[in-house]
Amino acid sequence: MSTQTIEPQQVTLKQLKPFYGPVQAVQPVDVTIRPRSVTAIIGPSGCGKSTVLRCINRMHETIAFARVEGQVLLLDEPCSALDPVSTYKIEELLVELKQRYTIVIVTHNMQQAARIADRTMVFMVDRTQARPLGVLVEEDVTNKIFTAPRDPRTEEYISGRVG
Ligand SMILES: Nc1ncnc2c1ncn2[C@@H]1O[C@H](COP(=O)(O)OP(=O)(O)OP(=O)(O)O)[C@@H](O)[C@H]1O
Numbered sequence: 427m428s429t430q431t432i433e434p435q436q437v438t439l440k441q442l443k444p445f446y447g448p449v450q451a452v453q454p455v456d457v458t459i460r461p462r463s464v465t466a467i468i469g470p471s472g473c474g475k476s477t478v479l480r481c482i483n484r485m486h487e488t489i490a491f492a493r494v495e496g497q498v499l500l501l502d503e504p505c506s507a508l509d510p511v512s513t514y515k516i517e518e519l520l521v522e523l524k525q526r527y528t529i530v531i532v533t534h535n536m537q538q539a540a541r542i543a544d545r546t547m548v549f550m551v552d553r554t555q556a557r558p559l560g561v562l563v564e565e566d567v568t569n570k571i572f573t574a575p576r577d578p579r580t581e582e583y584i585s586g587r588v589g
């Protein structure tokens with residue numbers, strides 16, 4: 427019997443600009459999501475985390491073969507209703523699975539992002555527009571996001587001052 431190795435995919439978002447009908451929900455997103463790693467998406471409610479995740483999902487649905495070979499795992503707050511022990515088990519599983527997958531996880535739990543994510547995308551809501559608009563404020567190595575963020579909004583968010 428032959429063994430098939432399926433490579434996890436890199437996900438490249440180039441000027442991803444999600445709309446709901448005529449309404450733009452998030453400012454254009456440019457980011458490369460690496461294979462064999464966990465990428466966390468964090469940010470306050472309404473900043474567009476689920477929207478961006480759904481866009482990635484749709485991209486993969488439209489590339490027929492990617493559904494089979496894509497090896498991209500997208501998770502939207504998978505631990506939100508779980509106790510700490512179950513949360514820990516999920517986190518352990520994700521760290522194991524990242525050897526074979528490209529994993530993107532939306533989480534409100536910043537400790538979780540810090541524990542398991544290699545890289546982190548931080549979104550905020552721009553409320554200076556006619557309608558709230560999600561914006562990717564920075565994407566970097568997780569450790570950098572939590573210890574020396576480039577954008578002052580990241581520091582405010584992770585310290586609980588905005589959002
Ligand atoms: N089905 C939809 N139709 C129209 N607008 C939507 C829809 N889903 C989300 N939105 C809008 O898009 C923006 C981003 O919403 P989204 O659900 O992606 O945020 P989120 O970061 O996942 O928030 P939360 O942390 O509460 O889950 C918000 O302004 C929201 O009102």
Ligand SMILES: [Mg+2]
Pocket residue numbers: 475476477
């Ligand atoms: Mg959401």
